[in-house]
Amino acid sequence: MSFAEQLIDWRRELHQYPELSLQEFETTRRVRHWLENAGLRLLPLSLPTGVVAEVGRGEKIIALRADIDALPIHEVTDVPFASRHPGVMHACGHDIHTSVMLGAALLLKEKEQHLAGRVRILFQPAEESFGGAQRMIQAGALDGVSAIFGMHNEPGLPVGAFATRSGAFYANVDRFALKVTGKGAHAARPHEGSDAILLASQLVVALQSIASRNVNTLESVVLSVTRIQGGNTWNVLPEHVELEGTLRTHQPAVRDQVKRRVNEIAAGLAQAFAADIAVTWYEGPSALINPARWATFAREVADEQGYRTEEADLHMGGEDFAVYLQQIPGAFVSIGSDSQYGLHHPAFDPDENLLEEAARYFARLAEKALLQS
Ligand code: NI
Numbered sequence: 001m002s003f004a005e006q007l008i009d010w011r012r013e014l015h016q017y018p019e020l021s022l023q024e025f026e027t028t029r030r031v032r033h034w035l036e037n038a039g040l041r042l043l044p045l046s047l048p049t050g051v052v053a054e055v056g057r058g059e060k061i062i063a064l065r066a067d068i069d070a071l072p073i074h075e076v077t078d079v080p081f082a083s084r085h086p087g088v089m090h091a092c093g094h095d096i097h098t099s100v101m102l103g104a105a106l107l108l109k110e111k112e113q114h115l116a117g118r119v120r121i122l123f124q125p126a127e128e129s130f131g132g133a134q135r136m137i138q139a140g141a142l143d144g145v146s147a148i149f150g151m152h153n154e155p156g157l158p159v160g161a162f163a164t165r166s167g168a169f170y171a172n173v174d175r176f177a178l179k180v181t182g183k184g185a186h187a188a189r190p191h192e193g194s195d196a197i198l199l200a201s202q203l204v205v206a207l208q209s210i211a212s213r214n215v216n217t218l219e220s221v222v223l224s225v226t227r228i229q230g231g232n233t234w235n236v237l238p239e240h241v242e243l244e245g246t247l248r249t250h251q252p253a254v255r256d257q258v259k260r261r262v263n264e265i266a267a268g269l270a271q272a273f274a275a276d277i278a279v280t281w282y283e284g285p286s287a288l289i290n291p292a293r294w295a296t297f298a299r300e301v302a303d304e305q306g307y308r309t310e311e312a313d314l315h316m317g318g319e320d321f322a323v324y325l326q327q328i329p330g331a332f333v334s335i336g337s338d339s340q341y342g343l344h345h346p347a348f349d350p351d352e353n354l355l356e357e358a359a360r361y362f363a364r365l366a367e368k369a370l371l372q373s
Contacts, residue, residue, distance in 0.1 A: 003103070007355040010034060011099035012081035018070030018088045018095070021129035024049040027068050031098065031123050038106050040121075045139040049125040050132070052141050055108045060117030062369040063142065063330075064362050065150040065321065066101035067094045067127035076346040091348045093153040093337060096355065098123060100151065100335075103359025108366060116370040120145060124320070130173075130285050133323035147294060147369055148330035149362065150321045155343060157336030159354045162302040162361075163312035164333040166292035168250040171220070173284030173318035174259070177244050178203065178266060180230070182275040184239035193237050197230055199273045200241040204228070206269060207245075210261045215254055220314050222248040223258060248316045250287050288315075288322035294331040297372070301365045302333070305357070317343075335361075 001009065019027050028049045035042060040053040050068065054061075075082050075089040083089045090096075105121045122141050126132030136142070157163060180200050185193025204225050211221045223245065230241030247262075249255040259281060266277040302309045312334050321332045335358050337350035 003106075004356040007099045007103045007359060008352045010102055011095050011352060011355060014095035014098055015090050016081050016084050018083050018085055018090045020072060020088060021069040021126035021132070022049060024068050024125045027098075028123075028125075031068065031102065034102055035105060038109055040105055040109060043120070043141070045141060047125075047135065047139050050136060051123040052136070053105055053121045054118055055105060055112055055121075056115035056118040058115075058117040060370055061120050061145045062117065062366045063120045063122055063145045063148040064101050064104055064366055065122040065124055065148055065324065066097040067124050067132065067320070068098050069094055069126055069128050069132070071128055071344060073344065073346050077349050079349065089346065091345060092128065092343050093348070093350050094127065096153050096337065096350055096352075097151060099355055100358040100362060103355060104362035104366065107359060107363035111367070115367060119366040119370070127320045130318065130320050133320045137323065137327060142324065142327055145328055148324045148328055149298060149365055149369070150324075150330075150332050151335050151358065151362070152319065152332070153337035153350050153354065154334035155337050155339035155341070155348065155350060157334065158338045159336050159351045160308055160357065161336035162299070162307035162309045162333060164290060164295050164299055164331060165312040166290055166295040168287045168314065169290050169312065169332060170288035170315045170317055170319040170322060171248040171250055172252070172255050172287045174247040174255065175244070175282040175284060176247065176262065177242065177280045177282070179278040180241040180243070180275060181278070182237075182239060182273070185237045187235040187237055190237055194273060194275045195237050196239060196241040196275060197237065199269060199275050199277075200228060200230060200243060202273075203243065203266065203269055203277070206265050207262060210258055210265070214261050215257060219254045220250045220316070221254055221258060222316050248318075250314060285318045285320055285322050286326065288319045288332055289325055290331050291325070291329045294329050297369070298331040298333050298365060301368055302361060305361045305364060307357070307361065
């Protein structure tokens, strides 16, 4: 079996048996097994799911990171290696990322004697639910590491294309919940109550004015109300309505500004409608910030390896890799996977031809990063 065939084979096996965040036990077992068979050293870290391997020797350590979890999505592709776990799918291509970093580990193992230090390869659980990176750090996976690199496949780019950017890349992710409390009433006698549904409707509309009328038009911001729930019959005005949604930004100042405006609008509307609106914020991952030096380095190595490189657009999604970059420098990059359907789509079908080139790229990137001061 050729190297490319091996990577495709591994990716297909991972794809058939996807597991949700923090339930990646079989995936962990498989990855451990493949790494051990290839002679890689596994670090004895305390991790229920996830694996960390190492190759080379010396003081200096460079890390590569793959994520291993899947999504609660029912696959609708007709590929022969489609998910055998109903309702669970590698719809974000983390099977691809895992196979790429397995390949990089094998290539680094072959040239172990020539490495100017150690390369540590992280197979991280729970990227989708966020928190996996934090677990890896707590288990010691980043100890002694001077720089870390990772990838996400990009369905909008063809195979052979590479993109990254310096500074903010992926977004700050915030989730909010709004609880509107009015006064219940008979639907035919609304003047006796305070209509929580009418108020919630005004709230949804008013929140959309923040991005369009408060934030500088040149800044990136998305605020989406994604759930609204209230009432349980046709002839009663309910007392409570709950709303939920998400805010995506890149700049801390914009994030603070929008949160402040949401709170102000909620307080103002509550007063105007003689009701109460409780706002709760849940902080997700912060923006992923690529240090310029390492983003430039990652792109230069990609150029040398024959990728067609370009400046990446800002991404409105969140990425748990941001947590590593808050601790140590490094770079996160996009590799073209050319899927007609996008990430998190039940028909997502990335082109496996990206595997070999990406594995060779990351092996080379780590090798060269060891030579940087
Ligand atoms: Ni992903």
